[in-house]
Amino acid sequence: MEVVEQFKTLFEPELVQAIEKYATLIHVKEGETILDVGQIIRTVPIILSGLVKVTRIEEDGKELLLYYVNPNESCAMTFTCCMQQHVSEVQAVAEEDVSMLAIPIGLMDEWLVKYPTWKNFVMKTIRNRFHEMINVIDQIAFQKLDVRLVNYLKEKSKVTDSTLINLSHEQIASELATTRVVISRLLKALENDKRVLLYRNQIKLLRDL
């Protein structure tokens, strides 16, 4: 499997071999759900390319963006769940076409003790994610929605590498767990401040917000 090139520097050779031997390569198209709430986790994913959006879903269909998983990262939730065969509390959807490696969770215990680089990798992704989650939490707890919206837009623009964002107010509202009317009003205010331009299903960011 030639895809693991990028890990040769990160992992020791034996581990790379083990990955090549046991991991399966999976492709997911944009918009497809990779993991749903309540699903039991059977494999640990490592994202090779594309972008995965991880959200919390509420009963009434509202969702809250938790974090994105970038290439060369894995999902921290998976590590914490899979060890004890718990079900997923989050939903993961492919934001762009994704290719990833799926590693059977049965190997995790063994790998953790056997390969120091694997343990490091796991710890690092958990630590990073924890950090990001704390940011999200204090945004929700301590910052006003308008600040959150601006951060969200910046994040989007960084992630898609474009100042043109193709989202409806409705979609944004649902990701920030609020309502469309509120988003419309906040965006309108941003537009009046000459910080964005609004179109139908599109938002153009001006300068650095």
Added chain:
DNA sequence: ACATTAAGTGATT
């Protein structure tokens, strides 16, 4: 031309 969906807004809680 008409129906559907997105966005804007005032008033109320």
Added chain:
DNA sequence: AATCACTTAATGT
């Protein structure tokens, strides 16, 4: 900040 009710604008058929 949310909800309602209503308007206006854009888009698809």
